[in-house]
Amino acid sequence: xxxxxxxDENKIASLIKRGLxxxxxxxxxxxxxxxxxxxxxTNEYDAMILDVMLPKTDGITLCKNLRAKxxxxxxxxxxxxxxxxxxxxxxxxxxxxxxxxxxxxxxxxARIRSLLRKRDSLAATKLKVDGLxxxxxxxxxxxxxxxxxxxxxxxxxxxxxxxNSGSVITRTMIAEHVWDMNFDTDxxxxxxxxxxxxxxxxxxxxxxxxCTIRGRGYMIKE
Numbered sequence: 001x002x003x004x005x006x007x008d009e010n011k012i013a014s015l016i017k018r019g020l021x022x023x024x025x026x027x028x029x030x031x032x033x034x035x036x037x038x039x040x041x042t043n044e045y046d047a048m049i050l051d052v053m054l055p056k057t058d059g060i061t062l063c064k065n066l067r068a069k070x071x072x073x074x075x076x077x078x079x080x081x082x083x084x085x086x087x088x089x090x091x092x093x094x095x096x097x098x099x100x101x102x103x104x105x106x107x108x109x110a111r112i113r114s115l116l117r118k119r120d121s122l123a124a125t126k127l128k129v130d131g132l133x134x135x136x137x138x139x140x141x142x143x144x145x146x147x148x149x150x151x152x153x154x155x156x157x158x159x160x161x162x163x164n165s166g167s168v169i170t171r172t173m174i175a176e177h178v179w180d181m182n183f184d185t186d187x188x189x190x191x192x193x194x195x196x197x198x199x200x201x202x203x204x205x206x207x208x209x210x211c212t213i214r215g216r217g218y219m220i221k222e
Contacts, residue, residue, distance in 0.1 A: 001046040001116065001156060002026040002177050006036035006062065007078070008054055016049065019105045024152025026180045033057025040066055043176065045073050046119075047112055052079035052090065060093045067094035074115035078103070127162040130222050132201060132209055134162055148200050153178070157193055158201070161210070161220040170217035194218055 003020055007013040008031050017027045028043070030036035033054040040048060040062075048066075052059040063075055075097075077090040082100040090098045096118075097111050117137060127134040131144040139155060141148045150158065156178045161169060171190050175183040183189075194210065202208040211219045 001159075002028070002044070002180070003112070004028050004030065004036065004039055004043070004045045004048045006030045006033065006049065006054060006059065007051045008032060009051075012051075015105070016108070019109070023109060024156055026156070026178055028180050031055075033059065033062045037062055037065055040071060040073070041069060047074045047076070047115055049076050049078055049108070049112075050095070052077055052081060052086075060089060063090070063093040063095050074119060076108070076111055076115065078108075127159065127165075129162055129165050129220055130207070130209055131205075132162070132220075134159060143201060143205065150197075150200065154193060154196055154200070158197055158220075161218065164220075166219065166221050168213050168216050168219050173217070 001024070003025050005013055005016050005020075005027060007016065007029070010031070013029050013031070017029055020027045028039055028045075030039050034056040036048075036050065036054070037057060050059040050062060054062065057065070059077055059079070063077065066073075066075070075095045077093075077095040077098045078101060079086065079090070079098075080101045087098045087100075096115055099108060099111060125136050127136065132141075133143070134141050134155075136159075141150055141155065141158065157174065160174065160177050174190050179189075194212075198208070198210050202210060209220050209222075211221065213219055
């Protein structure tokens with residue numbers, strides 16, 4: 001899962017990014033509304049966290065602009081303003097949730113999970129490829145009934161592959177979605193994690209599901 005955080009207070013932005021990365025999310029940071037709008041319209045995110053009081057373009061205007069551009073990514077507004085009228089204004093701008101500063105990081109995580117569950121409930125709650133199954137709600141992974149334990153980054157990589165089953169996924173696409181925009185594409189980290197997944201997903205089974213498409217990237221298919 002990839003999340004955009006638009007927050008001009010560096011300390012808060014760094015704390016949110018560190019916490020989300022520890023939970024296995026890929027995180028991009030924007031420090032003002034214009035940068036946030038640029039990233040939100042040029043990249044694919046699973047959720048966004050927008051501060052209301054932003055330089056250049058405030059969070060309310062940013063949210064309205066994104067909704068006007070038909071970007072439906074779940075948005076959590078974060079602000080020190082706690083008046084009911086401020087919350088109504090944030091929700092009416094197109095935000096899905098509203099969180100008042102100061103907040104416990106555990107609450108932010110819970111709200112993100114809630115929004116992602118709502119999104120996934122509108123679609124299938126399980127991804128399936130052949131005998132491999134990934135539950136989007138419980139995060140459990142199994143193949144032919146055998147449970148498979150994955151790290152948070154392995155899980156994120158497998159989910160991305162399975163969401164795009166049958167399609168070639170390039171290393172650049174993986175880097176942008178599973179890691180973040182600052183990922184060093186010259187390293188072999190992606191290949192290493194693909195090998196980790198192969199050992200857990202394919203070893204011991206007659207058929208390998210994760211394929212290397214030489215010169216292009218990877219694919220998971222029936």
